Amino acid sequence: MAFNRVAIVGLGLIGSSIARAARENMPAVTLAGYDADPGVRARAGELGLVEVAGTAAGALRDADLVILCVPVGAMEAAAADIAPHLSPSVIVSDVGSSKASVAAALREQLPHARIVPAHPVAGTENSGPDAGFATLFRGRWCILTPDEGAAPEDVEAVSQFWAELGAKVEVMDAKHHDLVLAVTSHLPHLIAYTIVGTASDLEGVTESEVIKYSAGGFRDFTRIAASNPTMWRDIFLANKEAVLEMLQRFHEDLTMLQRAIRWDDGDTLFELFTRTRAIRRGIVEQGQDVARPDFGRSEA
Amino acid sequence: MAFNRVAIVGLGLIGSSIARAARENMPAVTLAGYDADPGVRARAGELGLVEVAGTAAGALRDADLVILCVPVGAMEAAAADIAPHLSPSVIVSDVGSSKASVAAALREQLPHARIVPAHPVAGTENSGPDAGFATLFRGRWCILTPDEGAAPEDVEAVSQFWAELGAKVEVMDAKHHDLVLAVTSHLPHLIAYTIVGTASDLEGVTESEVIKYSAGGFRDFTRIAASNPTMWRDIFLANKEAVLEMLQRFHEDLTMLQRAIRWDDGDTLFELFTRTRAIRRGIVEQGQDVARPDFGRSEA
Numbered sequence: 001m002a003f004n005r006v007a008i009v010g011l012g013l014i015g016s017s018i019a020r021a022a023r024e025n026m027p028a029v030t031l032a033g034y035d036a037d038p039g040v041r042a043r044a045g046e047l048g049l050v051e052v053a054g055t056a057a058g059a060l061r062d063a064d065l066v067i068l069c070v071p072v073g074a075m076e077a078a079a080a081d082i083a084p085h086l087s088p089s090v091i092v093s094d095v096g097s098s099k100a101s102v103a104a105a106l107r108e109q110l111p112h113a114r115i116v117p118a119h120p121v122a123g124t125e126n127s128g129p130d131a132g133f134a135t136l137f138r139g140r141w142c143i144l145t146p147d148e149g150a151a152p153e154d155v156e157a158v159s160q161f162w163a164e165l166g167a168k169v170e171v172m173d174a175k176h177h178d179l180v181l182a183v184t185s186h187l188p189h190l191i192a193y194t195i196v197g198t199a200s201d202l203e204g205v206t207e208s209e210v211i212k213y214s215a216g217g218f219r220d221f222t223r224i225a226a227s228n229p230t231m232w233r234d235i236f237l238a239n240k241e242a243v244l245e246m247l248q249r250f251h252e253d254l255t256m257l258q259r260a261i262r263w264d265d266g267d268t269l270f271e272l273f274t275r276t277r278a279i280r281r282g283i284v285e286q287g288q289d290v291a292r293p294d295f296g297r298s299e300a
Numbered sequence: 301m302a303f304n305r306v307a308i309v310g311l312g313l314i315g316s317s318i319a320r321a322a323r324e325n326m327p328a329v330t331l332a333g334y335d336a337d338p339g340v341r342a343r344a345g346e347l348g349l350v351e352v353a354g355t356a357a358g359a360l361r362d363a364d365l366v367i368l369c370v371p372v373g374a375m376e377a378a379a380a381d382i383a384p385h386l387s388p389s390v391i392v393s394d395v396g397s398s399k400a401s402v403a404a405a406l407r408e409q410l411p412h413a414r415i416v417p418a419h420p421v422a423g424t425e426n427s428g429p430d431a432g433f434a435t436l437f438r439g440r441w442c443i444l445t446p447d448e449g450a451a452p453e454d455v456e457a458v459s460q461f462w463a464e465l466g467a468k469v470e471v472m473d474a475k476h477h478d479l480v481l482a483v484t485s486h487l488p489h490l491i492a493y494t495i496v497g498t499a500s501d502l503e504g505v506t507e508s509e510v511i512k513y514s515a516g517g518f519r520d521f522t523r524i525a526a527s528n529p530t531m532w533r534d535i536f537l538a539n540k541e542a543v544l545e546m547l548q549r550f551h552e553d554l555t556m557l558q559r560a561i562r563w564d565d566g567d568t569l570f571e572l573f574t575r576t577r578a579i580r581r582g583i584v585e586q587g588q589d590v591a592r593p594d595f596g597r598s599e600a
Contacts, residue, residue: 283522294424
């Protein structure tokens with residue numbers, strides 16, 4: 001392991017999961033941490049997740065890797081906060097869900113730093129230091145998006161770190177990352193938030209009816225629509241172009257289905273509904289979801 | 301229990317789950333069954349789910365309750381099939397996800413029958429007689445939509461039957477049912493099918509990338525987009541008006557969010573994303589979904 005002391009800035013779901021996973025898988029590594037929220041710092045201390053520092057500078061002392069685990073809209077401020085205390089030997093990484101804009105913000109604030117941006121494609125609908133757990137990254141992908149100037153050995157070191165946490169690592173261009181995640185993550189969240197909002201604003205159907213009969217499909221959307229509002233607001237603004245592009249595609253496809261329903265075109269519906277089953281099969285086969293029917297809820 | 305012999309017409313996920321749940325909870329009731337597909341009949345026989353008959357008429361013999369468990373587009377044909385063999389003492393029910401059009405079809409084919417339509421709001425993404433299980437209806441709602449002419453004792457008998465299967469029973473007007481389910485079930489399925497289709501048709505992102513990085517949110521949509529294509533084609537055509545109405549609302553709300561993203565209006569996004577968390581809480585509190593983060597996948 002290339003790192004002796006890792007500083008985690010931001011101790012929410014992802015930051016605290018990194019701490020837990022590192023403790024479990026890399027016991028020799030010392031973990032320091034900081035969060036801008038005093039309540040979160042106190043809680044992280046109670047949980048014994050990391051050596052909690054009262055400032056970002058304190059967490060950074062003697063660290064050889066610092067990971068920014070804050071909402072993407074707060075990345076630039078977090079980078080500015082650590083800038084004066086950064087030694088040239090430290091590698092700077094982050095866990096932002098949108099990469100091109102975050103990379104630009106980090107480069108702006110830390111022009112000479114050794115930056116290796118990362119995005120672990122993992123999470124739950126819960127937030128805060130209590131929500132994290134050590135196995136969050138196990139079997140999930142972590143995408144690194146170093147720019148052309150990054151040293152190969154820095155990329156390798158961060159890659160090894162994530163592999164030790166249990167993730168599978170992939171290196172990708174930041175712009176391509178943003179396009180891929182717009183469709184696999186950002187668009188689904190936007191749509192889930194929208195439909196949950198739509199359902200709560202109807203005059204003919206009450207909110208309590210929506211809740212009561214949600215097992216018909218709606219409840220699946222509510223899980224991701226319960227995700228951290230700050231984090232997601234930032235992601236949509238940070239990855240605006242790719243999200244709007246994907247939204248346009250989705251609009252077109254939905255309009256086509258709307259038309260098929262209006263004109264009783266059952267064949268168009270049937271053809272699509274058959275095709276979509278194959279994607280589900282692929283996701284289960286590749287271990288990115290559980291095969292248990294109903295997500296295993298029926299066993300609860 | 302008002303029934304001695306129950307005939308199940310259609311032995312897929314729902315029909316076979318009724319058989320399993322009835323066997324477990326009402327051992328004194330005799331179960332007969334029929335399916336138009338010879339392969340399904342053979343499999344139901346191997347599984348010992350019901351006394352399998354070679355014709356609907358055979359399954360109906362001496363039954364005092366017959367439940368049509370076929371896609372809503374096949375209800376009229378199934379009703380026509382049983383019409384000549386129906387004794388006046390039999391209660392006819394169904395499990396269709398759309399009620400007004402199914403009620404009209406049943407009434408058309410069975411003008412003098414004692415009809416009590418039902419819709420158990422439960423299911424999984426899997427289909428066929430092997431997919432059913434005895435606890436599918438436990439704690440879920442079953443909505444009965446009898447018309448004004450239905451005898452109260454018939455409604456009571458069907459209600460008691462579903463309660464014995466583990467469901468909570470609610471009586472509702474068929475048109476209101478169709479509106480409620482359009483938002484809690486039909487619209488979510490339509491949107492899930494659409495986004496999975498959109499994701500598989502992009503030129504900049506490959507299908508294998510979509511599968512690989514699906515844990516970012518997309519995979520939640522693929523579960524319901526793997527549901528039975530015939531069943532869902534029929535539902536959208538049968539509940540066209542309510543689905544188109546809900547789709548229009550959804551379109552408007554999505555357009556509002558699209559505009560907020562384009563104009564960097566973070567407050568609008570944040571306000572909605574905060575509101576939607578409360579709905580999730582309600583669903584979990586009322587036992588319509590599990591509280592385990594990530595649907596409990598992380599425990600797998």
